[in-house]
Amino acid sequence: MTLVSDVRLRRVLDSRGNPTVEADVLTESGGFGRAAAPSGASTGEYEAVELPPGEAIANAREDAFPRLVGQVYAGNQREVDAALHAADGTDDFSGIGANSAVAISMAAAKAGADVLGAPLFQHLGGAFRGENFPIPLGNVVGGGEHAADATHIQEFLAAPVGAPNVADAVFANAAVHEAVADLLDERGVACGKGDEGAWAPSIDDAEAFEVVEEATALVEDEVGFEVGFGLDVAAAELYDADDEVYRYGDDERTTAEQIDYIAGLVDEYDLVYVEDPLDEDDYESYATLTDRVGHRTLVCGDDLFVTNTERLSTGIELGAGNSILIKPNQIGTLTDAFDAVELAVKNGYDPVISHRSGETEDTTIAHLAVATDAPFIKTGAVGGERTAKLNELIRIADDAL
Numbered sequence: 463m464t465l466v467s468d469v470r471l472r473r474v475l476d477s478r479g480n481p482t483v484e485a486d487v488l489t490e491s492g493g494f495g496r497a498a499a500p501s502g503a504s505t506g507e508y509e510a511v512e513l514p515p516g517e518a519i520a521n522a523r524e525d526a527f528p529r530l531v532g533q534v535y536a537g538n539q540r541e542v543d544a545a546l547h548a549a550d551g552t553d554d555f556s557g558i559g560a561n562s563a564v565a566i567s568m569a570a571a572k573a574g575a576d577v578l579g580a581p582l583f584q585h586l587g588g589a590f591r592g593e594n595f596p597i598p599l600g601n602v603v604g605g606g607e608h609a610a611d612a613t614h615i616q617e618f619l620a621a622p623v624g625a626p627n628v629a630d631a632v633f634a635n636a637a638v639h640e641a642v643a644d645l646l647d648e649r650g651v652a653c654g655k656g657d658e659g660a661w662a663p664s665i666d667d668a669e670a671f672e673v674v675e676e677a678t679a680l681v682e683d684e685v686g687f688e689v690g691f692g693l694d695v696a697a698a699e700l701y702d703a704d705d706e707v708y709r710y711g712d713d714e715r716t717t718a719e720q721i722d723y724i725a726g727l728v729d730e731y732d733l734v735y736v737e738d739p740l741d742e743d744d745y746e747s748y749a750t751l752t753d754r755v756g757h758r759t760l761v762c763g764d765d766l767f768v769t770n771t772e773r774l775s776t777g778i779e780l781g782a783g784n785s786i787l788i789k790p791n792q793i794g795t796l797t798d799a800f801d802a803v804e805l806a807v808k809n810g811y812d813p814v815i816s817h818r819s820g821e822t823e824d825t826t827i828a829h830l831a832v833a834t835d836a837p838f839i840k841t842g843a844v845g846g847e848r849t850a851k852l853n854e855l856i857r858i859a860d861d862a863l
């Protein structure tokens with residue numbers, strides 16, 4: 463029934479205005495799935511390779527289509543993804559491009575779900591589990607690679623950990639985003655937005671902490687449940703490997719100072735989440751930091767693990783981190799992303815399903831978060847390509863698909 467009868471690829475726009483790959487997968491019985499690849503700006507060194515979309519499309523047409531059309535069943539995700547790997551022939555998807563691979567992989571999943579008449583999250587293995595839902599981490603202030611002349615820390619993330627349901631959590635993050643704007647306005651700070659819709663003011667990190675702490679406290683009072691916050695430091699972007707220091711503009715910190723700095727922030731602001739606090743090659747320092755603060759906060763590896771089970775295995779062995787960011791396009795297929803989630807959960811690491819800074823209206827990650835029973839999803843707070851996922855979560859919780 464779900465035998466793939468056609469695959470189509472095209473270039474569409476992403477939220478930064480760049481071209482990205484969109485895939486359609488059709489099945490023999492009339493099933494249809496469509497998905498688009500997102501794209502990172504602060505990409506990890508060990509991510510699967512994103513090719514220029516035109517090249518990714520041409521290569522996938524030539525090498526992957528013959529292994530997919532009339533050959534594999536969209537309902538059998540492992541078979542589809544194995545065919546993509548075989549067509550690619552490399553270990554980093556530099557053959558057909560991780561962008562073509564992930565778009566086809568996700569579109570196939572949707573086509574499979576379509577034939578079965580099931581919502582995607584159910585097809586991917588999870589009925590909405592009990593009362594669980596992923597708590598959205600909402601980017602409210604940021605800079606780094608996502609905005610020029612803003613904070614050094616890439617993302618300040620509202621985390622409504624006490625929310626009674628997903629809709630209240632989503633609205634709380636939007637309220638924090640708005641409160642931040644009001645507070646910046648009171649301080650006379652004008653600002654635009656970064657790639658993910660977070661405010662991108664020209665203030666230093668210390669002032670951003672003040673503002674975000676105040677904004678989350680205001681919203682917490684308003685909504686009556688706990689609203690904390692966390693960070694994506696994206697420290698690999700700050701790290702100068704030649705001088706072995708983290709550079710925050712003119713300030714620099716040695717690795718030992720960076721560990722103290724982050725541990726101090728966790729204490730001072732009761733951070734619930736710290737992503738990429740250290741360089742992507744420094745498992746040992748991750749382990750040291752995890753020892754110090756891992757009992758009270760999530761220490762999440764994004765550039766460190768790149769959704770890769772081998773890198774995660776190294777982290778598990780060394781005790782580096784206690785959480786992994788899951789981005790399907792970092793590794794190229796849904797199967798690989800699921801394997802990373804499974805390995806993480808088995809070893810007590812919390813998976814956090816994530817968007818990229820360059821996004822589309824695609825909602826696959828909302829379904830992935832529910833299907834894997836992930837405790838968190840990071841997918842922005844406002845902006846159409848972000849609200850597409852947040853609103854889909856609300857619909858899933860409301861059984862409205």
Ligand SMILES: O=C(O)[C@@H](CO)OP(=O)(O)O
Binds near residue numbers: 502764818819
């Ligand atoms: O670093 C990150 O976690 C992501 C998403 O927020 O950014 P990018 O997609 O630019 O890698």
Ligand SMILES: [Mg+2]
Binds near residue numbers: 694696737738
């Ligand atoms: Mg990150």
